[in-house]
Amino acid sequence: MNRKELSIEYSRIYDEANKIFKKYNPCQFKGNECNRNRYWNERQIHKEKNGCCYDCSSIGPKGCKIKSISCKLFTCHIVRENYKQCEIEIAQLRKLTYKLFGSIPCGMSKSTLFYNCIAKDLERMGD
Ligand code: SF4
Ligand code: SF4
Numbered sequence: 001m002n003r004k005e006l007s008i009e010y011s012r013i014y015d016e017a018n019k020i021f022k023k024y025n026p027c028q029f030k031g032n033e034c035n036r037n038r039y040w041n042e043r044q045i046h047k048e049k050n051g052c053c054y055d056c057s058s059i060g061p062k063g064c065k066i067k068s069i070s071c072k073l074f075t076c077h078i079v080r081e082n083y084k085q086c087e088i089e090i091a092q093l094r095k096l097t098y099k100l101f102g103s104i105p106c107g108m109s110k111s112t113l114f115y116n117c118i119a120k121d122l123e124r125m126g127d
Contacts, residue, residue, distance in 0.1 A: 003114065009100060010069060010110055013093050017072045024086035026079040027051055036078045052076060056107065066109035069097055
């Protein structure tokens with residue numbers, strides 16, 4: 001696959017994951033608290049907000065500003081244990097993402113992945 005095709009595939013996987021999360025709604029956001037945030041907050045173990053994003057600087061009013069696919073495909077233990085079909089479908093996308101892009105650190109933006117990592121790899125391969 002060339003860079004353009006990989007970019008299209010990245011966005012397709014990201015959008016597909018959004019559809020899966022919308023279909024199963026495993027995070028059950030109420031305000032800025034998700035299922036796991038409530039679990040911790042109700043037990044006063046530690047204070048959590050904004051799902052798994054906490055205070056990440058990339059969070060915007062409409063969610064992640066940088067389309068981080070590794071974050072998008074993350075599921076916590078509450079989702080994994082209670083929404084098994086959701087987890088199966090997300091795991092398939094995780095597998096495909098790994099096959100196409102390798103391991104991507106959490107919080108890495110699409111543009112950083114493409115311009116820093118993939119571009120270098122393709123240059124090495126003489127693309
Ligand atoms: S994956 Fe877990 S921690 Fe992340 S937003 Fe969903 S319920 Fe919250
Ligand atoms: S980079 Fe990850 S942690 Fe930060 S806002 Fe985006 S999804 Fe959330």
